[in-house]
Amino acid sequence: MQHAASSALLVAGWHRMSYSFSDGSYMSQQLEKRIRKVHEIVGNANTTGRFIVFGSGSILLLNAAVYALSLDNSSSPAGVVASIPYYPAYKEQTNFFRSLDYRFIGDTSMWENTSDVKTNVIEFVTSPNNPDAQLKKAVLQGPFVKTIYDHAYYWPHFTAIPAPADEDLMIFTLSKLTGHAGSRFGWALIKNETVYQRMLQYTRENSFGVSRDTQLRALKLLEVVLEGEGKEIFDFGYKTMKDRWEKLSKILSVSKRFSIQQIAPRYCTYFQQVRGPSPAYAWFKCEREENKDCYAVLSAAGITGRDGNLFGAGSGYVRLSLIRTQDDFDLMLQKMETLVSGKMASKR
């Protein structure tokens, strides 16, 4: 029987696991339907009149979008910008691939008043922002400006949803919806057909699209989300994240050395009420000059985060992830309490 199973692999592969689905596409139509349905019940994005492209995580789609938008510029490379503090991958990835057509040119604010910019500028708008959870709008406008909306965290467990996002190019990821980062699945909603075709082509040239095993996993996960109309997962996620935020906030409220960002309560159309913060990250600040290497201060206390320098914000900041197992989070809280109380044992 084992032997029969072994040769059946080839047959199964040729029959059911070829590059494309029976309609010739690399993307499951069933999965696309579920994605549109999830956005509809959550009310966080308008999918009407949008094409969908799948990617191996939203990270791949970020570069696919930069690629697609940069091709409109015939003379000089497009400049890619993001507002400080920004998700480090925008800079890292944009520079890493060393394209003829685009390069990272820094903080958005440096370009805000240069109305004489005559080359393409591509602005990353992350809303809610990674690391500080603020809801953001595009800063730059004009005929040479294109915008990529990274909505990875625009789900009711991480933020109030004031209205459905309704932009030309929006990127989402399964990683921040169900937590399955390892499955590497993201999607882009795209209004312009040319941009859509270029992004689709990018995913084909890169890896012939997204693994069918991954697409099947995503389909099953979204079906579970849909059966409860999202209520249960978002309730659970919101309560968990809110509870974590409140506990961390309480510990830091007595400190003059350390602080975390303010997030205003807002009306959420999904929960139909005004609700407080429940972000994925705390944007941690060391307030004193002698603690200007904030990452080192936290490391010495046994707390790991990501150095504010990576986010363009300087060493006075550290991003702390609140998305971790409960044990990990509780341990971090304990260490934070010790740090804030000033009762840290000296290392030896």
Added chain:
Amino acid sequence: MQHAASSALLVAGWHRMSYSFSDGSYMSQQLEKRIRKVHEIVGNANTTGRFIVFGSGSILLLNAAVYALSLDNSSSPAGVVASIPYYPAYKEQTNFFRSLDYRFIGDTSMWENTSDVKTNVIEFVTSPNNPDAQLKKAVLQGPFVKTIYDHAYYWPHFTAIPAPADEDLMIFTLSKLTGHAGSRFGWALIKNETVYQRMLQYTRENSFGVSRDTQLRALKLLEVVLEGEGKEIFDFGYKTMKDRWEKLSKILSVSKRFSIQQIAPRYCTYFQQVRGPSPAYAWFKCEREENKDCYAVLSAAGITGRDGNLFGAGSGYVRLSLIRTQDDFDLMLQKMETLVSGKMASKR
């Protein structure tokens, strides 16, 4: 219960489906072990002293390798070459990403006698070759030459294995081992640590590595292959492919208008015998001037293939895939018989 399942997604995601495995890697060590074991029992590649990088299909690793090898050249872009007929993706993909550091510069033979080339040249060597199944060696040599060995088809069901491949940079894919092209899983065996680190970094910047669902699927597939020590899958695959090749050859043997490539019998260390051809593709040639658009001739007969122009070989050739379901293959044979017999009904 359904509701409990829904919120459990987030917990499961945070616990078990994060970006990295518990050792901090994006790659399963279990899977890496199985890959080395498969090469050992098959005897088609020497993995000793090689690092392994996973990719979302070998296609992604092809570009990762070009990227990694091109960085050694500080002044002008590296030139990427392949011998005609070559797999179209080398040219398409290399040009598509519009890198500052590399560009496709055509057929290898154009560079064979230019000993004064002083910029990096990266040669793709595909063995067995796609489309014509020949076992190939690198053509170019010298201090400025780097070689990428694409061994996608170097398995006993597609070719004799004269000896284990023992090159510095070799690329394999699950797609041509078990047939699971849709799973998008490939791997590279790399001798040089700097090249390994760069390719690893490429897969991280591209998509944070390969989907864990895909890695799990690959692990299960290789375990089934290993339980039979490969005997059964390669026996089955070899017999199937050999039978298809012989049937197609027989039909074409009576034709003066059409031919397919010659493949010499060779001793195979895996089967421990001299064995005949069992290639993945027939490299189909229209011999007559009036049939110089060979793709159109086959299309008119209801036979789909890939135009020889894509392989740099001109319109006199078409690549016919022999890797398809049995029904599809049998149907193609019937149509081929009709075409060769000259009894085609005129189209109306």
